[in-house]
Amino acid sequence: MAVSGLSGIESMLQQMRTVVTKAETGNFAAGEVAGQPDGFAAELQRSIRRVTSAQNAASNQAKAFELGAPDISLNDVMVDMQKASLGFQTAVQVRNKLVAAYKEISSMAV
Template identity: 55%
Template sequence: MSISAIESVLQQMRATAVQAGFAPTSAAPRTAVESGGFAAELRRSLDNISGAQNRAYGQAEAFELGKPGVALNDVMVDLQKANVAFQTGLQVRNRLVAAYQEVMAMQA
């Protein structure tokens, strides 16, 4: 897997985060040095996934407790968004592991 493919996946994750409301839309693009590089970007993506799951589970709990203003359809949509974010993160992890294994298999 090439660096451009990994950057493409990260760019798709950023776009998804912006659409889901997890990232600021007015932020200017940052260079790798300013943002902390790949590891920092991966950490931010994992934090966004965790945050989406925490919000969805919190909203589901609020619905179960009968708190006013929490609709079932909103709970279900948020749970599905969290699931999609998790599945995306899982696929990125799988591709990173495959790329690592490919690099390690190369002969020096």
């Protein structure tokens, strides 16, 4: 029973190492990490893409406003910039929690 528990822990640690490595390098591929296309890594990848998309959209909107586009208001630009900033801050906090959890689990005595 202890041996099967150890192999489960080793498997989980390997999956966490893979996720951390890919999070640090940004090398996520759709459906990667332990063959789980709808797993945590895939959701993390989708979230990072949404944050990137929001940042790019806010930046483009700000540039258009600076160039004097008549259909873009300052209020919309500021709200979109704040949304992008909050999304980025949230993504950083999730990454920090993931790394902290990985470090805590990897330092546990088995």
